Structures are given as structure tokens and as C-alpha cells.
Amino acid sequence: MLLCKHKGKIKMDLIIDTSSENLQVILNSSAGIKASENKNTKHLKHLLPEIEKLLIEQNVKLDNIDNLCVALGPGSFTGVRIGVSTVKAFSCVYPQKGLIGINVLQLLANTIIKQLKVSYSFAVIIKSTATKYYF
16 A cells, blocks of 8 residues: 555555556545446546546546656556656646556565565566466
């Protein structure tokens, strides 16, 4: 979890994952984790409206976000470029915001270790195409 305190203020993170078929926009704050998921594969068309929708629903402005986080893959090359480009554009407007890249396989592995208290070696595998996988 990326949530942390800094000088008495709760940090708020905007997390974007465009690496898979499902577009996910997540707001991580002291109020908890709020997510928006769009099952349409047209990430370029739907990303900004999903971000806007989530921020409006949570009554948050982009000014209030401390960190901009983006999934770096593995996954769709074009999808990852869309997410990274969007976060980089936001960082040009808001240069004071932190930028965090997230490796999806590492995130899944850490989640498994934390939730299941796994102490043995294992592999994380994500389906890529009908015959290919990321691991």
C-alpha cells in the first residue's frame, strides 16, 4: 500500500493501470481505496474520463494528489505507453508531485507474500495472449 503520513498530512495517491485489458484508476487515501474499472479496451479514449469520474465521485481535485503512480507492465505495450504518457503529462503540470512506477508482477508477488504469509519460492504468471504468458 502506498499510503503514508508526511509531516502530519495523509498522502493521497492516484494509481493508473492501463497494462491489461481492464483499465483501472485507483485513489488511495486516508479514507481508503476507491477504484474505477472500465472493461473497455480503448484505454486512450476512456482513461481521462475515468480519472475525472473517480475524482468527482470522491470530491478530490488533482491538486490534492501527492503521488502519481502508474503500472509499468508487463502487459500491453500500447496500454503501458498510454498510462505512462498520461502520468508524465500530469507531472509537467504538477512538477511537485511524486512519480511512482509499479511493476505489476512484483506487486502481485508482494500481495501474495503479505496476505498468505508465503515463505517459499513461487512464480507469478499473467496470461498475455492465447499462447503466451508473462512471468
